[in-house]
Amino acid sequence: MSLFGPPNISELEKKGDVRGLIKALRYTGRSDDQINADAIQALLRLAPLQAVDPLIAFIQDLRRDEFVRSKAIEALGELRDTRAFLPLVNCLKSGDYFICGASARALIKFDDPRLLPALLASHEKSYEIPPLAAQAMARYGEKSHIPLLISWLANENKKTREQAAIALDQLGWQPTNDESGAYYWLARDEYECCAKIGPRALMPMLVFSNQYKPIGMTTAEFSRWLIPKLCYKSFKIDTGTTAIVIRQVENNSILALIMADECISAPLLEIMHDPNEDLGAKVNAARLLAYMNDQRALEPLFSLLSSPHHPYAEEIIWAISTLRPSDIEPYLSLLNHENRDICMSAIHLLDRLGSELSINPLIALLDNNRYLDNINYEAIITLGHIGDIDVIENLLQRLLKMNGPEAIHRALLIALKNKPDPRAFEPAYRILCDSAADHSTRLAAAELLSALHQDNQLDDNALNMLTPLREMIQSEHNDHYSSSDCGHTDNGKIGLDFPL
Template identity: 25%
Template structure:
């Protein structure tokens, strides 16, 4: 026995030999020595020699379940290659303890280890499905995505429940999310905060397709701490013509994030909104919000907005001055003629042309009104 233990290191060195017969003889001898050889073999995985690595892996595989305790220690080794090979070897063993370890590494920050865990779980087969389904219900998005990928490789058929909705969403199966309806709303709302803009866009569109069951959740999401979620929810509410959301959307015109402001004003012009909301929006620091508000006031022909639109003719942005002038033309009130004429020498050529066009139009309208009086 003493001779066997003393022979371990020389035998491991022989696994680096270029001669296949020498490596094979060393491997058989190490297996004969038994479990005392496992820990030194795992430590020896830290080598750049691919021939030796393969020989060590094959030797460790021969130990079967007896290697599990030492492989678990190998997972804690400082060398990444030892961690990776230990996890890879564990995944080849059919043991409940191994499945627990693989599930733990499914969400490891080391992408290589996570990928090895995913591949190992696929090798474990359907025994891991219940644990993976539970992972779909966890708050960590990355964990859910990786669990769903493993389930897909296992050809899992989901039920029409929350886990099934998360699975469909993670697989970008938006049509199934629509079919699931109400049960898919919570994970879809959460996806409005996703880092990927394509996922956010698809989730918002899917919520629009689901319709009424999504309204309450979308309105709650307007209060989200995540700007992406607030903007996506505002867009969806606009597409749904959600009149009850008008007040909350108006509040977002003062949101610290300009994309949220723009999504909110875009939604407000889609729904029946009190025009005075747009009057207040003319004072926004966001140019797009100001322009959209001016356009909306002209579209609504909201005469009480006349003073605010006249003031907007002095906006520092030429685009805004142009939009305000056009809005005054849409409203059609001749009281705007004199304020417009004061700005006939606007420094911007486009604005000057618009002022000329609008004042001529208002003159004609005024003359028609006088003639029919």
């Protein structure tokens, strides 16, 4: 311990006292770790050449704190003085995990071919060493190093894989159409090139997208393990009616699934056909099979759709619509299902499929008074999406008659908006002016009127009728419920930019 307390590194550096800083490296009193570390940095700034020997002595002193020794090792790496090379190699050979990593990082900064055998001899001591060894092989490697580099393409450490690919490039190796080639392209983040290899690229893709490790699983174990690994990233699909959040595999997993064979699809199909399996597991399996475009999933998917399937309706609909069944007759039959949720799901599916074969059954559904308003509402919306001019005429006539509940009027207004007809002006105008109508219905009327205007289908009389309403249409809508008296206030405004 210093007779006068710990050395003041800042003062020593200001005075240019190199000898004092070197002496501070040997300090072992109170707060010695911080003082030693500060002395290392001060010496680097003040007298780097004079710092080499004291730093070498410091890294060889095993009594010193490992963290501070690593700082001294890093400093020697920055200096790249040849006197430090062998002492650093000795630290690499004899040090523990922490010191080995620091020594490897320091040695790679030397331009000395001896660093390659040193790194290779210690590459199993720290995860940091293989990528640095691969970097050294890119400089000093030989053809004999290629097999090791190929094996490192499948290393768990991404940096190791990347550096191995670079080293293989430097050594003139060309990727082949097998697993090693797949690992190479994955290391380069070239997923499309990997996919071109075909089914042999499946396992490498799963390795790095899902940390797959084959461990001799049974079929059931494999399937239950694979599904959550592949299905974990959320994304939104806009169906035209609502934004649906479903689970999606990441991009490289999708490519893998496209190439997948029975080793993936067989256990997934087993899940879907298992009467004792959980509904959620079946839906996840269906989603993956849809990505694989496996048409065998359609039969069990229909079974899921035609029985209670809450809360997985959207996932099931997405899977079926992705597989694009050639025969939609079974799905049309569900329009008459006594379970309204199943009927509703069938309508949404037919909307996605967009087949004209759905038109007549949907119109028949509208004409059947036994169905609830929400069923008819969705049927009208779907007809608006897939219908031809005759369907639009049918919907227009229904609007002109103004029969039925307000929800049906709203659906008709929405359906007719994309194919506006001037005959729709009068009922839309009447609804817009009806203060008793719900805001969402009046908004739909305003949107239809706006579509008519943009399509140049409003005459001067219609424009004159709408002009006084422009302020009401464009002003912000306020809708307020009072919790104290359960009262409700609505300012009657629409909140739509109206282009008059």
